[in-house]
Amino acid sequence: MTHVGLPLRRREDTRFLTGAARYLDDFDPEGALQLAFVRSPHAHARLGTVEVEAARAASGVSAVVTGADLASRVQGLPAGSIEDGVVADCGHPVLARDKVRYVGEAVAAVVARTRAEAEDAAELVLCDYEPLAPILDVRRDPAAPPFLHEETGDDLVRWTRSRGDVDGAFAAADRVVTASFRIPRLVAAPIEPRGAIAEYDASTDLLTIRCSAQEPHRPLEQLGHVLGRDRERLRIVVPDVGGAFGSKGAVAPEVAVAAVLAIDLNCPVKWAEDRLENFLAAYQGRGLEAEVELAVGADGRMLALRARLYSDVGAYLYPTTAVSPHTTAMLLTGAYAIPAAEVELVGVATSKVPTGPYRGAGRPEAAYIIERMVDLAARELGIDPVELRRRNLVSRDAFPYETALGWVYDSGDYERCLDTVLSLVNAENWDDERRTAQDEGRLVGAGVAMALERCGGLWESAAVEISPEGLVVVRTGSSPHGQGHETAFAQIAADELGVEPDDVEVRWGDSAQVPPGTGTFASRSIAMGGSAIVQAAANVREQGRPVAAQLLGAAEEEVAWLAGRFAVPEDSTRAVTLREVAAAAGGLEAQARFSSDLLFSSGAYAAVVEIDETIGALRVLRLAAADDAGRIVNPLLAEGQVVGGSVQGLGQCLVEEAVYDESGQLRTASFADYSLLTAVEVPPIASAFVEIPTPLNPLGAKGIGEGGAIGVPAAVGNAVADALATKGVAGLDPPFTEEKLWRALHEEE
Amino acid sequence: MKLRNEVVVAASLEETWRTLLDVPRVARALPGASIEADGAEGVYRGTMRVKLGPVTTEYTGAATLEDADEDERVATFRVQGREARGHGTATATITNRLVPAEEGATRVIVETELAITGRAAQFGRGILEDVSGRLLEQFASRLEAEVLGGDAGVPAAVKEDVLDVGSAAWGPLLRRYGWIALFGAAVLGLVVAARSRKVIVVVERR
Numbered sequence: 001m002t003h004v005g006l007p008l009r010r011r012e013d014t015r016f017l018t019g020a021a022r023y024l025d026d027f028d029p030e031g032a033l034q035l036a037f038v039r040s041p042h043a044h045a046r047l048g049t050v051e052v053e054a055a056r057a058a059s060g061v062s063a064v065v066t067g068a069d070l071a072s073r074v075q076g077l078p079a080g081s082i083e084d085g086v087v088a089d090c091g092h093p094v095l096a097r098d099k100v101r102y103v104g105e106a107v108a109a110v111v112a113r114t115r116a117e118a119e120d121a122a123e124l125v126l127c128d129y130e131p132l133a134p135i136l137d138v139r140r141d142p143a144a145p146p147f148l149h150e151e152t153g154d155d156l157v158r159w160t161r162s163r164g165d166v167d168g169a170f171a172a173a174d175r176v177v178t179a180s181f182r183i184p185r186l187v188a189a190p191i192e193p194r195g196a197i198a199e200y201d202a203s204t205d206l207l208t209i210r211c212s213a214q215e216p217h218r219p220l221e222q223l224g225h226v227l228g229r230d231r232e233r234l235r236i237v238v239p240d241v242g243g244a245f246g247s248k249g250a251v252a253p254e255v256a257v258a259a260v261l262a263i264d265l266n267c268p269v270k271w272a273e274d275r276l277e278n279f280l281a282a283y284q285g286r287g288l289e290a291e292v293e294l295a296v297g298a299d300g301r302m303l304a305l306r307a308r309l310y311s312d313v314g315a316y317l318y319p320t321t322a323v324s325p326h327t328t329a330m331l332l333t334g335a336y337a338i339p340a341a342e343v344e345l346v347g348v349a350t351s352k353v354p355t356g357p358y359r360g361a362g363r364p365e366a367a368y369i370i371e372r373m374v375d376l377a378a379r380e381l382g383i384d385p386v387e388l389r390r391r392n393l394v395s396r397d398a399f400p401y402e403t404a405l406g407w408v409y410d411s412g413d414y415e416r417c418l419d420t421v422l423s424l425v426n427a428e429n430w431d432d433e434r435r436t437a438q439d440e441g442r443l444v445g446a447g448v449a450m451a452l453e454r455c456g457g458l459w460e461s462a463a464v465e466i467s468p469e470g471l472v473v474v475r476t477g478s479s480p481h482g483q484g485h486e487t488a489f490a491q492i493a494a495d496e497l498g499v500e501p502d503d504v505e506v507r508w509g510d511s512a513q514v515p516p517g518t519g520t521f522a523s524r525s526i527a528m529g530g531s532a533i534v535q536a537a538a539n540v541r542e543q544g545r546p547v548a549a550q551l552l553g554a555a556e557e558e559v560a561w562l563a564g565r566f567a568v569p570e571d572s573t574r575a576v577t578l579r580e581v582a583a584a585a586g587g588l589e590a591q592a593r594f595s596s597d598l599l600f601s602s603g604a605y606a607a608v609v610e611i612d613e614t615i616g617a618l619r620v621l622r623l624a625a626a627d628d629a630g631r632i633v634n635p636l637l638a639e640g641q642v643v644g645g646s647v648q649g650l651g652q653c654l655v656e657e658a659v660y661d662e663s664g665q666l667r668t669a670s671f672a673d674y675s676l677l678t679a680v681e682v683p684p685i686a687s688a689f690v691e692i693p694t695p696l697n698p699l700g701a702k703g704i705g706e707g708g709a710i711g712v713p714a715a716v717g718n719a720v721a722d723a724l725a726t727k728g729v730a731g732l733d734p735p736f737t738e739e740k741l742w743r744a745l746h747e748e749e
Numbered sequence: 750m751k752l753r754n755e756v757v758v759a760a761s762l763e764e765t766w767r768t769l770l771d772v773p774r775v776a777r778a779l780p781g782a783s784i785e786a787d788g789a790e791g792v793y794r795g796t797m798r799v800k801l802g803p804v805t806t807e808y809t810g811a812a813t814l815e816d817a818d819e820d821e822r823v824a825t826f827r828v829q830g831r832e833a834r835g836h837g838t839a840t841a842t843i844t845n846r847l848v849p850a851e852e853g854a855t856r857v858i859v860e861t862e863l864a865i866t867g868r869a870a871q872f873g874r875g876i877l878e879d880v881s882g883r884l885l886e887q888f889a890s891r892l893e894a895e896v897l898g899g900d901a902g903v904p905a906a907v908k909e910d911v912l913d914v915g916s917a918a919w920g921p922l923l924r925r926y927g928w929i930a931l932f933g934a935a936v937l938g939l940v941v942a943a944r945s946r947k948v949i950v951v952v953e954r955r
Contacts, residue, residue, distance in 0.1 A: 041836045041866035103866070123834040276871065661750065663864055669871035 003491040003501050004699070007636035010484045011502075021240040024195040024212040025272040032197065032268035033062050035258055036118035038108040038125045039280065040100035043351040043664020044135065044148065047100050048128030050108055055124040060117035062265055064125065065257065066108045067095035074226050074256050080319040082326040085159035085345070088152040092316040092354060094226065094253045100129070101148050101315035102353050103665055104280025109257045111269055134351040134664035138289055138310040148315060148349045156313050157322045157347025159329060163404045164340025169304030173295035177377045182733045183365050185287035185312065185658040187279060187674055188358045192242025194282055195272035196255040198262035207259055208235045211251070214244050215479030215519045216511040219251040222319060226256045238509035241481035245648070246357035247282050248481065249521050250318040254281075279669040284658050285358020287312035288325060288365045292332075294373045300383050300391045304340035305404075307332055307369070313347040314354035321354055322347060327362030327454060333403050334370035335414045335450035335602060336392040341404040351664045357521060359648055360709040363453055371449035371714035372731065375721060385718070386427070386448060389418060393450070407454070409600040411694045411702075412628055414450060417604040420626035421448065424686040425606040433608070438726065443611040444621075445723025451603040451627075451711030453523060455703030456696070459595035460528035461515040464493065464536040466582035466589075472499055474536075475507045477517020478529030483705065484637045485525055491633055492530050492699070496537030497578050498564025515591055523601065523703025526633055531697040532594040539590030544581040551576045551584055599694050601702040603627035605646075605711030607719040613727075616742025620650060620716060624686040630694045630702035638704045642687045645708025651677045652709075653716040653734045752861040756889035757850050760896040762822065765855040766847055768896045769824055770817055778891035784812060791815075797830060799869070806869060807833040815842075822847040837867015857889070 052064040076091035112118035135147040146154040196211040216236035262269040289310040295303040311325035329345045378385040396413040437444035463475040490501040548566035549556040567575035608621045659667045668674035693700025721731030776784035784795030791814040810830030828841045842862040850856040
């Protein structure tokens with residue numbers, strides 16, 4: 001029986017729902033000291049002396065450290081890199097020295113018996129700040145001297161690419177559509193904030209860090225860099241994680257402080273941040289402004305795209321900060337066969353917390369920009385937006401398709417996704433709906449958008465073991481933080497090994513136990529981690545084949561793997577299970593490392609919205625999603641990803657925005673001011689899958705983790721623009737708050 | 750952040766003006782503030798205790814009378830404070846303009862340019878703006894008593910005096926958070942009743 005493709009319920013939910021899961025803060029090693037940070041109240045200031053005597057003398061305090069104390073012990077986080085781009089050597093420091101560059105930046109750290117004592121003592125640290133003007137805007141005079149980083153300059157990321165005859169296409173174009181967009185910063189807001197527990201064993205010089213992270217590999221590599229520590233002397237253990245959404249991919253610099261203190265004090269040091277710290281100091285997502293031009297022919301063919309992107313990267317770079325805007329840049333031609341493109345990206349330093357990947361990580365920005373542009377072009381040309389898409393989509397027989405900007409789309413059927421979503425959302429009724437609404441004095445709009453999800457790529461590894469007693473253990477380099485890896489990986493392994501999913505134990509998260517890997521991000525776990533399991537299982541089978549032949553009294557080449565057993569095809573009575581083989585062989589164990597080029601999931605999204613003209617309130621009436629993530633391993637989990645991603649995308653449309661005031665203070669630093677959607681605001685979401693397997697991995701699977709977050713803001717943005725257009729009002733950028741919509745409807749003159 | 754408020758004091762322009770320039774007397778009228786002269790002319794040192802919900806923050810700092818335009822009846826104060834514990838700061842430039850109102854009363858137009866850093870800054874602009882109106886009302890009635898009653902008008906600031914922004918914010922909070930606030934009030938009421946303690950519960954930070 002095959003299990004891949006079945007909607008099995010998540011086996012890990014028993015643990016989560018009964019409170020048996022153990023998150024970072026559930027661990028309290030004996031004698032652990034607690035860490036709290038002194039954080040800058042200023043967005044930009046020169047940092048003079050930091051007086052710590054009073055804090056050191058406070059009750060329960062073991063140590064207080066400043067940036068100067070750690071200078072010889074740590075270096076900043078690596079700044080990362082992007083292909084063909086220039087990324088300034090401006091990695092996030094562990095503790096600030098000389099200057100602070102955002103509100104919430106850690107200046108000093110206090111370790112005490114309790115977190116309360118540590119926080120009390122942190123308040124006694126006296127910092128000599130000389131406030132400087134904050135810089136919040138990404139659009140500034142390129143000739144102006146740098147505000148934040150005198151040494152590297154404030155343009156921390158630079159990337160340009162021009163392919164095809166862009167100028168010629170614009171010169172020959174029938175129409176040129178021009179628009180600018182602003183996508184605000186968002187907060188990832190996982191239920192469980194960040195944290196780590198560092199423990200040091202002096203006898204073996206082993207530093208063990210339990211860390212709320214997306215997987216152990218990147219903390220291992222990044223902390224190795226920051227601490228100058230050999231990876232053999234470093235062990236990362238990731239416990240159950242209460243959400244990350246990209247925000248726990250790069251290690252928090254605070255973890256390095258816990259590590260140094262654990263070594264110095266020779267006792268466990270725990271940092272479990274509170275919600276305010278998470279709002280102020282965890283990296284945010286998005287934050288992009290764009291100026292875009294699209295050249296179109298009279299027949300509606302898109303000829304070329306030009307764009308300038310300004311990414312609000314914040315005060316420093318995390319290793320992944322440059323990745324999201326680079327992804328936006330590379331994906332700007334979206335699902336369309338646009339032959340020429342020229343994109344310039346600049347990541348500008350601002351006195352705000354840095355940005356980094358957040359669910360979608362550059363893809364939602366790209367989808368929003370190109371899909372809004374397509375609708376603008378449709379209006380300009382008087383062509384139905386759906387029809388204009390059909391004329392320009394990359395056709396199903398064009399794969400593998402290399403885009404103008406140079407990425408190769410592996411597989412897909414974009415028009416089928418579009419057809420599927422139109423039928424899911426009852427698009428044939430849209431004209432009637434709009435008319436009825438208009439007659440009743442209501443403002444209704446509808447919009448569609450294509451979603452392109454760059455996923456997979458790089459490599460992942462897995463180990464599969466069957467003990468002589470028949471215990472089946474899969475150890476994976478991929479790591480869960482809420483997605484359901486244990487269930488999906490057990491399904492994959494069960495099919496490959498001829499056992500039931502319940503027989504498979506999935507182990508993850510401990511760098512001392514799992515094989516090396518790249519990480520859980522970019523919707524890559526099934527495609528990469530799952531494929532590694534498939535290959536490791538195949539290696540186990542190959543290992544067992546000679547033993548099976550012996551047991552079956554056959555020659556090796558006579559033995560085939562049939563319906564989950566080794567069998568002699570000519571004689572149905574001669575078959576042996578892999579467990580029986582393992583028992584005879586004294587156990588089987590094999591590893592595999594799987595790598596592939598990038599994969600590109602795709603999808604079409606649709607939204608129908610209503611705006612209450614009198615108060616400007618936006619109500620999303622329904623959403624629909626048709627996703628091609630290749631072969632679906634577990635449709636229940638996949639649909640969960642679509643719905644979850646859609647709701648996060650909807651939050652971005654309705655309410656979410658990290659707001660800074662003119663002095664660089666974050667005004668949305670609690671859930672009272674930064675609201676997340678609840679079930680009340682979530683409309684019906686219809687989801688369907690179009691399964692076009694990728695040829696790039698044995699499962700045929702692509703990724704599904706981000707589709708909703710990518711497609712929904714673009715579809716809702718188009719639907720809102722559609723509704724506003726009936727009143728002659730131009731489209732707006734999210735969040736579509738009541739105030740913004742009301743002003744647009746009532747103050748446009 | 751710019752705040753603009755108006756209050757009407759039942760006192761003459763001249764009386765109100767004189768009181769306004771007497772900074773310690775003004776401070777006495779300001780809930781939560783205590784101020785003493787620094788020695789330097791026009792400079793006063795003092796503390797201000799602000800209670801925002803369960804968090805009481807004490808600011809220490811200096812207030813300076815920057816400018817007093819006798820003809821135009823405009824007085825400008827500059828206030829700079831730092832949290833006594835913690836790292837937040839508050840700076841304000843407060844411009845008071847006096848104009849005659851009906852029946853011999855005086856209208857005080859207060860324009861405040863306020864910059865707050867630290868935890869208080871993260872409470873959200875809405876609350877601070879909503880609160881400032883109520884705060885000014887309290888201030889006005891105490892200032893009025895000060896003007897009319899002279900030195901004996903109000904008792905010297907007591908040590909426990911605190912600007913309870915939480916209670917001043919009650920209206921706006923209720924508007925914003927509706928039933929949650931009501932529920933909280935009900936629970937608080939039950940706790941207070943059960944313990945037979947004073948109705949005003951001041952919860953110090955942590």
